[in-house]
Amino acid sequence: MALGSIFACRNDQEHLSHPTGTVEGISHYPGKAKRVIYLHMAGSPSQLELFDYKPTLNDLHGKPCPDSLLKGRNFAFISGTPEMLGHQGQFKQYGESGAWVSHYLPHFSSVVDDVCFLKAMHTDEFNHAPAQLFLYSGSPRLGRPSMGSWITYGLGSEAQDLPGFVVLVSGGLTPSAGKSVWGSGFLPSVYQGVQCRSEGDPVLFINNPDGISRDIRRKTIDAINHLNKKEYEAVGDPEILTRIAQYEMAFKMQMSVPEVMDINREPQYIHNLYGTEPGKASFANNCLLARRLAEQGVRFIQLFHWGWDSHGASKDEALNGGFVDRCREVDKAMTALLTDLKQRGMLDETLVVWGGEFGRTPMRENRLGVDPELIGRDHHTDAFTIWMAGGGVKGGMTFGETDEIGYAGVKDKVHVHDLQATILHTLGLDHEKLTYQFQGRDFRLTDVHGKVVKPIIA
């Protein structure tokens, strides 16, 4: 039976108490992964500076881009005839698997044998917000549930005192698509992502106001829940049940969140490993938090790190500017996350995914009126690289290949919907069966598309 049809009747309260008590959902088949940590590089890093090594592109550096690559195409900013742009990084092969990594990621190159690279990713959207929505909700327009919501809806959460879907943002800006990329769409709102902060209060207003004790708070919530129950009995709106559950969860989070979010509790060697500085909103802190949340059984942990949109339009948005800083910010931390999960025996059951919402062009962006010293690439839908590690995917593997200048995938192409299907698969969820009925039809994350990338499944 489809999971969705079970949960469609979940609105009655009996169903919320599964005989196993803690977790509502059961996977369709045994999955290797129990949870996902998604490291999203918002703005989309250049695959041509990090992983997709193309010597031919270096040979063509500075030559005008052939017409055949431009005809009938729209780019976000490129106009006229741009020049080809060679790699800015120096590439070498690493590990037993011989994966290509540039000098921008010196730490990461030591763990490539645990990583599976998907080098011929492609998407349909060439602007940030729609592309991010497309990646996380399967549709470039607003209104669909995000991947983390689908997964917590499908599997429930092992965390008793924490939300099943937690979001951590660094880099100074929320993603272009806003909070919709962790919204629950038409799923009950109990499945939406909860944003926690690594600077200041981890969740806004988590502390009781002055003069309110925990006992008084408990009594207040009991009274509100009592009223809400009466309201539910009268009108039967399932969102009221969500509201009751959220009050309870918020009350538990007042205790659990400050504890789990306090990275001061970690020993010094862990801080050294990640490069963390407690109290800051940094990607490193968020990586360490991701591990701590994973240990508590949180199902889907979504990190966003802003600042990868290297058009070359300003110093901070240039391959020879901000891009280098971004690499430094993520390299040590993401490597530490893999190492730390592994030594704790958690990498086997935690799928870590890294990537942007699209790729960048092999051509140099030619925007007028910008400093000619600044180098950049435009948005590109035809080819980008993401990597996955841990739960259920093969380590030390490179899947997919682009042409000799990295313009488009030529072998084992993976579409965004295929990626979504594959992530669900590692968790034991069948993307065709994880459905929810809304406005008269069944919806799913992959809409009517998506094929599991079987060759990378361990």
Next chain:
Amino acid sequence: MVHFPIGIIVVGIILYYINRYRPEWKVAQAISPVFFIGFVSALLAALCGWMLAKEGGYDTNTLFWHRWLGVGIVLLSFGLWWWHSKDNLKPAKYGAPLLVAGILVTGHLGGNLTHGEGFLVEKGPEFLKKLTAYDEKTAIPTFDDPDSCNVYHDLIYPVLESKCISCHNSKLRKGGLDMSNTESLMKGGRNGEVIEGESASSEIFKRVVLDPSSRKYMPPKGTPMSYREIKLLEWWIDAGAHFDKSVSQTETPKDIAGILLSRHKLDITPKSFLEKTKVPALEDQVFVELEKQGFAVQPLAMTSPFIDVRWKRVDSLSLSNALESLQSMASEQVAWLDLGESPLSDADLANVAKCKNLVRLKLQKTPVSDDGVKILSQLKHLESLNLYGTKITNSAAEHLSKMSSLRNLYVWQTGLDQENAENLETSNPDLEVVLGVSVGD
């Protein structure tokens, strides 16, 4: 075209019987014209059928009977009209039932000709299928275990039986070939062996892939071998034409794997230990009871009887008692067990070790010692063992080396050193021992 005469003749016969038993209804005058129309339309239908048969492509045996019974019906319907119009009612007494029977048989044969043999049962209600054992006779056998599915006896022989053995059996021996048993099949026919080396040089394969118009094409009549049947035959011959090997013992290319899956529902993708192992599913009551004892229990999947069990670390509950219950209620079903950061004693591990189908075991940050690992070494299917932060030392290596299924071993922050870790990896090439980063860094 053919349904009209059937209908009109039956109407005529009904009228005939009405007239016989209820003459007061006054239908007598209608009988003769109806019989006449029946005869004319039957004649037209027969002529049409005769011409259609010339196009060929019909089963010759069925066609023979359909044709001559059809002619019989035309003659009989003419006779009925003739005698009836002469007021000779005697012949109709015997002719009418005969004609009804004739129409039934001829019509059914005609149906078989146009819609295929057995169409009536195929499309008919369930009870008819059961009555005629239709499914058992025609259904292609399905299998679920590539270990127990014999390539020749389960997959190839049924094809030979339906397409070859009606002529090449111990009685008929067409061409001197008897394919009904393995010895005579290998012996071959009058012109020598029919299976020699690979498929391309074997007569049995060459004959079924010839141009169908060739005199030597097999089978000479009836349904030819299907593409999939030919592919399976080719696969079996090229694999050495063996009689005693199962599917899992035979190398299977991708296209054959596809045929096995779609034709025989046989999935040959390698299965994990848990997928292969069958244990009874637990009652809901067991989940509730284990939950009470302090475990979080979750089925591994909807389709799996195995469970994922996690100690919830509730201080007021006794882990020893809980493990005792777990072992007594679900020793076969526990596949994943997480007892991390619990006050687990070596004695408790005896109960853990009784969960013989354990695949993943997490004992991180527990007081487990080398003696405890010795107890665990009887877990033959354990693939992942987390011992990080435990009290184990290099002496545990001896016991760990006995766990042949082990793939992942976590020994960060323990007394097991790099040298022993490497030795373990050397003795078990599938094993990865994770030592983690040095804490002193």
